Amino acid sequence: xxxxxxxxxxxxxxxxxLAGAASLSTAAVGKLIFFDxxxxxxxxxxxxxxxxxxxxxxxxxxxAVRRGGAHLNQPGLRAVPSLRxxxxxxxxxxxxxxxxxxxxxxxxxxxxxxxxxxxxxFNTLRSxxxxxxxxxxxxxxxxxxxxxxxxxxxxxxxxxxxxxxxDILVNPRRAYAKVLEALERFELTDPxxxxxxxxxxxxxxxxxxxxxxxxxxxxLFDDPNGGNCASCHLDKKGADGSHxxxxxxxxxxxxxxxxxxxxxxxxxAYFDEGLCxxxxxxxxxxSAYCGLFKTPTLRNVAARAVFFHNGRxxxxxxxxxxxxxxxxxxxxxxPTGGSGGVIKFDDLPTALRTNVxxxxxxxxxxxxxxxxxxxxxxxxxxxxxxxxxxxDVKSAARR
Amino acid sequence: MVRSRHxxxxxxxxxxxxxxxxxxxxxxxxxxxxxxxxxxxxxxxILENKNYSDxxxxxxxDPYLRQTLVPMGALLTQxxxxxxxxxxxxxxxxxxxxxxxxxxxxxxxxxVGSVGNFNDVVQTGTAALGQVIATGGCVYGNRIKTLVDQMxxxxxxxxxxxxxxxNDPMRESPTCGHPQIGIxxxxxxxAEAPSVAVPQGDAYATRHNPFVYFHSIIDAPSCREHVVNLxxxxxxxxxxxxxxxLVFITPNLCNDGHDGAGTGAPNTLCADxxxxxxxxxxxxxxxxxxxILGSPAYRKDGLLIITFDESNYTQSVHTAxxxxxxxxxxxxxxxCCHQQPGPNxxxxxxxxxxxxxxxxxxxNLVIQGFGGDRIGAVLLSPFIVPGSTSDTQYNHYSLLRSxxxxxxxxxxxxxxxxxxxxxxxxxxxxxxxxxxHPSHPH
Numbered sequence: 001x002x003x004x005x006x007x008x009x010x011x012x013x014x015x016x017x018l019a020g021a022a023s024l025s026t027a028a029v030g031k032l033i034f035f036d037x038x039x040x041x042x043x044x045x046x047x048x049x050x051x052x053x054x055x056x057x058x059x060x061x062x063x064a065v066r067r068g069g070a071h072l073n074q075p076g077l078r079a080v081p082s083l084r085x086x087x088x089x090x091x092x093x094x095x096x097x098x099x100x101x102x103x104x105x106x107x108x109x110x111x112x113x114x115x116x117x118x119x120x121x122f123n124t125l126r127s128x129x130x131x132x133x134x135x136x137x138x139x140x141x142x143x144x145x146x147x148x149x150x151x152x153x154x155x156x157x158x159x160x161x162x163x164x165x166x167d168i169l170v171n172p173r174r175a176y177a178k179v180l181e182a183l184e185r186f187e188l189t190d191p192x193x194x195x196x197x198x199x200x201x202x203x204x205x206x207x208x209x210x211x212x213x214x215x216x217x218x219x220l221f222d223d224p225n226g227g228n229c230a231s232c233h234l235d236k237k238g239a240d241g242s243h244x245x246x247x248x249x250x251x252x253x254x255x256x257x258x259x260x261x262x263x264x265x266x267x268x269a270y271f272d273e274g275l276c277x278x279x280x281x282x283x284x285x286x287s288a289y290c291g292l293f294k295t296p297t298l299r300n301v302a303a304r305a306v307f308f309h310n311g312r313x314x315x316x317x318x319x320x321x322x323x324x325x326x327x328x329x330x331x332x333x334x335p336t337g338g339s340g341g342v343i344k345f346d347d348l349p350t351a352l353r354t355n356v357x358x359x360x361x362x363x364x365x366x367x368x369x370x371x372x373x374x375x376x377x378x379x380x381x382x383x384x385x386x387x388x389x390x391x392d393v394k395s396a397a398r399r
Numbered sequence: 400m401v402r403s404r405h406x407x408x409x410x411x412x413x414x415x416x417x418x419x420x421x422x423x424x425x426x427x428x429x430x431x432x433x434x435x436x437x438x439x440x441x442x443x444x445i446l447e448n449k450n451y452s453d454x455x456x457x458x459x460x461d462p463y464l465r466q467t468l469v470p471m472g473a474l475l476t477q478x479x480x481x482x483x484x485x486x487x488x489x490x491x492x493x494x495x496x497x498x499x500x501x502x503x504x505x506x507x508x509x510x511v512g513s514v515g516n517f518n519d520v521v522q523t524g525t526a527a528l529g530q531v532i533a534t535g536g537c538v539y540g541n542r543i544k545t546l547v548d549q550m551x552x553x554x555x556x557x558x559x560x561x562x563x564x565x566n567d568p569m570r571e572s573p574t575c576g577h578p579q580i581g582i583x584x585x586x587x588x589x590a591e592a593p594s595v596a597v598p599q600g601d602a603y604a605t606r607h608n609p610f611v612y613f614h615s616i617i618d619a620p621s622c623r624e625h626v627v628n629l630x631x632x633x634x635x636x637x638x639x640x641x642x643x644x645l646v647f648i649t650p651n652l653c654n655d656g657h658d659g660a661g662t663g664a665p666n667t668l669c670a671d672x673x674x675x676x677x678x679x680x681x682x683x684x685x686x687x688x689x690x691i692l693g694s695p696a697y698r699k700d701g702l703l704i705i706t707f708d709e710s711n712y713t714q715s716v717h718t719a720x721x722x723x724x725x726x727x728x729x730x731x732x733x734x735c736c737h738q739q740p741g742p743n744x745x746x747x748x749x750x751x752x753x754x755x756x757x758x759x760x761x762x763n764l765v766i767q768g769f770g771g772d773r774i775g776a777v778l779l780s781p782f783i784v785p786g787s788t789s790d791t792q793y794n795h796y797s798l799l800r801s802x803x804x805x806x807x808x809x810x811x812x813x814x815x816x817x818x819x820x821x822x823x824x825x826x827x828x829x830x831x832x833x834x835x836h837p838s839h840p841h
Contacts, residue, residue, distance in 0.1 A: 092593050113592065
């Protein structure tokens with residue numbers, strides 16, 4: 001819609017007096033926007049449709065990717081991450097550079113860190129919010145003006161005007177900026193995004209105990225020569241006693257198998273290479289970054305039904321088995337090529353498969369070797385991961 | 400340049416007193432022969448990982464240090480680090496202790512040491528000059544004393560000012576910040592970029608804060624008053640009485656030149672997006688040195704020392720007959736001042752460590768000696784001859800000895816002479832090339 005037409009519509013709806021409109025905080029307005037399906041092209045999709053509060057602001061079911069757009073038939077490209085806990089502490093995207101090559105070699109060149117999204121391409125939540133609002137396979141607004149026009153018809157338009165100025169909606173650019181700001185404030189400040197109500201939180205506070213199986217699972221999770229999970233999914237209290245968030249925000253290439261459930265993958269030439277595209281464009285030349293995705297939090301992971309950036313797995317047990325058997329039983333995960341060999345890391349172009357982590361436990365074993373965990377171990381790690389589920393979180397629906 | 404002359408007044412007694420390395424705060428009467436004897440406030444700024452030939456030669460990144468500060472003070476052209484790769488230098492500077500197998504490698508787990516991480520030193524004995532014999536480890540036991548233990552015992556004040564420490568209180572405490580001993584990884588090894596919760600980011604590095612590697616310091620509640628964030632310094636500079644006798648400043652990982660190439664080129668930046676390298680180090684000096692030089696304590700009786708922990712490396716690349724690309728990162732590891740390796744470096748220095756061996760690439764870390772190579776230092780003081788230069792050889796042990804002499808303290812570890820082996824060190828307070836004659840009016 002042309003800007004002038006949008007302004008005309010907005011004027012019709014939004015120059016009415018504001019009498020009686022309650023003044024809400026920016027965050028409270030953001031909450032209304034977050035849950036408002038009328039802001040989408042379909043009229044049926046809100047931020048909360050994918051980031052369901054009942055599911056730790058993650059997906060409500062096990063769909064690998066969700067469908068959006070005007071007719072809810074446009075498939076997305078990646079699985080929905082949880083918004084709980086991590087937003088305030090996500091560092092700006094950066095690739096720290098140690099000046100001394102010797103120290104880079106000794107300490108290991110640090111992988112990139114931070115930014116919002118699986119590929120970290122947004123440094124602020126307000127810039128991130130633009131993507132789902134405008135993406136044709138998500139909420140599907142064709143431009144900011146169209147979004148503001150829809151907002152002008154929303155039942156809380158008067159509160160929006162009360163919060164940001166009586167004439168805010170006649171200036172779509174300003175109104176759009178306030179929409180993004182309000183969403184950001186809600187996401188950063190609403191207590192529902194930081195409840196710390198899991199059994200593990202109670203355990204850290206000395207208010208609960210873990211069962212022997214859960215404790216054993218925690219030990220396996222921590223063991224640097226075994227699961228080594230805690231090297232990325234940090235699980236120790238902070239120096240100030242704050243509870244861990246189970247991510248270090250670093251990027252990692254795990255070699256997750258290609259997922260045929262993603263329609264885009266029907267094109268054999270299409271690869272989601274994370275940091276180096278196609279959604280992110282500024283690191284395309286950094287071939288060492290291709291295939292790297294940001295480490296997600298594991299809080300509430302046991303309530304999810306879809307895992308990894310491409311939603312390849314739908315069962316947490318299978319995820320753990322993948323970690324410990326990726327290299328010992330590669331034929332279980334990857335297809336076989338024409339010569340009969342297993343095509344490991346098949347969701348990356350051949351030339352980029354060397355970026356996949358093969359140096360950190362448990363990803364260092366060879367085909368035929370024993371995995372670091374047996375089935376009983378996996379039971380215990382699962383039992384531990386279930387302690388990370390907040391009290392209010394429902395399990396996502398299985399497919 | 401003629402080497403400085405030495406007057407060993409009382410120093411024989413000092414050597415005897417300090418041979419055990421465990422005699423903190425013994426007040427000795429070693430009178431300095433230059434106007435350095437009048438120094439009562441010492442400010443130390445430690446930067447990271449630069450060659451003398453870059454810092455004071457070819458680099459275009461540090462014009463303030465080279466063109467403003469050097470002419471204002473004294474340039475020590477033959478100042479050497481004592482080791483590679485960082486932490487052992489800081490520890491040498493405040494304790495006179497040579498490296499353990501772990502402190503020689505920044506207490507990284509699993510490289511050469513047997514203990515790694517932020518774990519206690521496992522001491523098995525004591526060698527000459529109080530050197531700890533250890534199988535490994537990082538945090539020295541309570542019996543091992545440091546310069547600041549000596550100062551406290553002698554009634555002298557000190558503070559370590561650590562830039563960024565506690566910016567993220569989840570990462571480390573804002574006072575006396577260090578990882579829990581024996582618990583997991585030191586997460587301060589890499590800088591943390593700014594976030595909503597930590598708007599300034601946090602580029603504090605434990606391994607650049609020597610004080611927290613000694614139980615004699617961290618076990619005392621007073622550590623919280625002594626090892627603080629750099630943001631406390633302005634208030635402490637306001638009056639001479641508030642300024643500690645020793646002000647030890649560690650910039651964050653960007654401002655000390657550790658991170659970033661200094662050029663501003665993409666993908667060579669600090670975590671917070673600044674250029675780092677000598678560029679950010681120079682900007683740090685430009686921001687802080689005038690505040691120090693303008694402080695009442697400095698104007699009255701101050702000495703500012705700016706140096707680096709260690710020098711840098713050379714890199715060579717060639718292709719082997721196997722087709723592998725061979726990258727050798729080489730530290731000469733040169734020493735000065737008759738430096739001793741200490742009792743723990745057998746098999747560690749010198750050494751070549753292959754840290755990567757893939758079908759395409761081999762990376763070797765070649766450390767040819769056990770020293771820290773030539774870094775240089777700049778000293779500023781009302782008692783220093785502006786624009787002076789000294790070619791006398793110094794290292795971190797001799798700087799420790801120099802500070803101990805200024806504060807009339809005994810000599811710890813390798814800061815002490817060992818007459819049995821002809822081991823003696825020069826001290827800056829005796830360097831007549833840079834300090835005024837004591838009778839010179841201030």
